[in-house]
Amino acid sequence: IAGITQAPTSQILAAGRRMTLRCTQDMRHNAMYWYRQDLGLGLRLIHYSNTAGTTGKGEVPDGYSVSRANTDDFPLTLASAVPSQTSVYFCASSLYYNTGELFFGEGSRLTVL
């Protein structure tokens, strides 16, 4: 069982380009999340989804969008990347939205030049 799969693992991107980070889970979890991790700032929530078909904004949603067309997939899109979006992005899932135990992917390292 793979758990959470993220792609790509690493990407260098020119500023202004559009980028989609992919996230797939095979645990049939209802809730999914996108976090960014920056040194000294910890993990900050970008967007989340309680269940398929619904999404919500986290702490730092500006410049990002998400969709949740089905249970398994939760892509994160940067419409026009900026250097401040250079970060490590983690996708996570939990059985229910209010469950504390999150299962994280291995991360996607994005560098915007």
Next chain:
Amino acid sequence: GESVGLHLPTLSVQEGDNSIINCAYSNSASDYFIWYKQESGKGPQFIIDIRSNMDKRQGQRVTVLLNKTVKHLSLQIAATQPGDSAVYFCAERSGYSTLTFGKGTMLLVSP
């Protein structure tokens, strides 16, 4: 919103010693707390959780202590091993809000 913080950014211990990682939280409404471990190059992994109606919870080699009076959370690791070297995050939640993570403490275990 209110934030979760850590007292020590780096903790160095000898193998076999007990480790204590501390976390201060400021949201008095927080009712659920979790510790995560993140090894280099990997995503965070759940270690243990505790609800606000408890002050202690034990797992395998780990104990979480909660002091609501001073809004303090700690993670104790018994007989620390090199494999315990990682960054440890505390996280808190109040009601149906999403988790808020602290900035992390790096634990370094030397043989």
